[in-house]
Amino acid sequence: MSAPSESRVRLRPLSVVSDGDEVVVGDPESGTFVTIPPVGGVVVRALQRGAGQREAAEEAEAFAGEPVDVAAFVEVLRELGFVDDGSGEPREAERTAAIQNKRWLAGLSPRVAAPFFGRAAWTVYGVLALFCVGTFLTVPGLWPSPGEDAFLTGDIGSSALLLVPFALLSMALHEGGHWLAARAIGINARFGVDRRSVLLVFETDLTQVWTVPRRRRYVPLLGGLAVDVVVLSLLLGARLLVHTGVWTPPGVVDATLAVWVYVKLAGLLWQCMVFLRSDLYAVLVNALGCRNLWRVKTLLLRRAFGRLTAEQRAELAGAAPADVRAGLWFRWVWLAGSAGVLAWFAVFALPPIVTVVDWAADMLAGGPLSGRFWYGALCAGLLLLPQVLVVVVAVKQVLRRRAERRAEASR
Incomplete structure (x- = not known):
């Protein structure tokens, strides 16, 4: 597991909603939503308020009772398009109908x-x-x-x-x-x-x-x-x-x-x-x-x-x-x-x-x-x-x- 850095990750305007035993995280603009474990919701909320990766990892570890690989989780968020690339361009929602x-x-x-x-x-x-x-x-x-x-x-x-x-x-x-x-x-x-x-x-x-x-x-x-x-x-x-x-x-x-x-x-x-x-x-x-x-x-x-x-x-x-x-x-x-x-x-x-x-x-x-x-x-x-x-x-x-x-x- 890689050590988390102090760098901050700027996320897109994501929604984070608790839903039973999971948390639904998504980008309303692109219409992309995924379910993640509650500890993932802790990390996303920490990053949203401006915490660095190390601080987010500490909060996640306190919640889960074990170390959490925040750096790997951030890469997953990046692959999903949830990390702000700084382009400022609007995201086009995925097509759901013909x-x-x-x-x-x-x-x-x-x-x-x-x-x-x-x-x-x-x-x-x-x-x-x-x-x-x-x-x-x-x-x-x-x-x-x-x-x-x-x-x-x-x-x-x-x-x-x-x-x-x-x-x-x-x-x-x-x-x-x-x-x-x-x-x-x-x-x-x-x-x-x-x-x-x-x-x-x-x-x-x-x-x-x-x-x-x-x-x-x-x-x-x-x-x-x-x-x-x-x-x-x-x-x-x-x-x-x-x-x-x-x-x-x-x-x-x-x-x-x-x-x-x-x-x-x-x-x-x-x-x-x-x-x-x-x-x-x-x-x-x-x-x-x-x-x-x-x-x-x-x-x-x-x-x-x-x-x-x-x-x-x-x-x-x-x-x-x-x-x-x-x-x-x-x-x-x-x-x-x-x-x-x-x-x-x-x-x-x-x-x-x-x-x-x-x-x-x-x-x-x-x-x-x-x-x-x-x-x-x-x-x-x-x-x-x-x-x-x-x-x-x-x-x-x-x-x-x-x-x-x-x-x-x-x-």
Whole structure:
């Protein structure tokens, strides 16, 4: 072990958060976070306040009861990019989605956002969620019928065109809820577009939640669902007034409400699928104190089916105990979850797709010389384009993984 020097190490603006038996250290700007033993947190905090390496080593030894190689630890921090190189250049955050903002979004003051996610607000959201469940149970007629409610007008084509911006706006509201909740606890977020199973999705990068204690992370993780519940309850309340005869709006108003209930409910239930990288999956990971459950789940599945390589076996041996404990049962939840995704797709996505395809086939039957042909092709193409893009992205991912496996095998 090398003797520590008196030299001071200038660190980047790092966050240091105790998390169970470990400490989470990271650079909020680059979005890089790691877990280290508590003694490492002692060293980082000492360096942050300007202590030299020798002084930091003395504090670490007093904490651990044995000498600590601070010089080697500093080199690890340097490799992680946690040591200030003096360039003054901003660090670019690592990409976590196929399409993503490079910069973190702040904008709104935490003081303004905080009241929307205080105890009183969460109580209201809970009551509204119970209202939605109670309404669907007591008035089954308000449960969406996707094959009908997805289409605002009698013209399938124009309705299909309207459904796309409706769905995009719904997703934007959900992700905006995550961002607003993140600002409520003083952290930044950024938006992106990626693939989840059979769908293209918007997503909010909440990596900076690692800068706050575990109990505070639930606010941004559940912020999107909170917005979904508020919007859905307002829509259901309006539809309930129509259903009971208290309110008699024009037919197009009730049809618009029906479309939005369908869109909002489909998105909310999607986020409840814990076997996907959904909002509730993130809540589960936080509650269990996991670090990389998704990866460990994959390794445990490969081991169960006898497909674990020597390198992967070593990776699994070094996994966090919390990940392994949860992965032993979560792997089967994930595997069974494929049926859940197919059921969701069959209930919410397939009926509108079948209706549009049937309508488009009738329109295309007139041939390319008719206006009906091109109108049908345009509408069908716009509605089916997201599914086509999902297939393209999925194929590219499979080909890339195969190329990586071939490259590893040739070494």
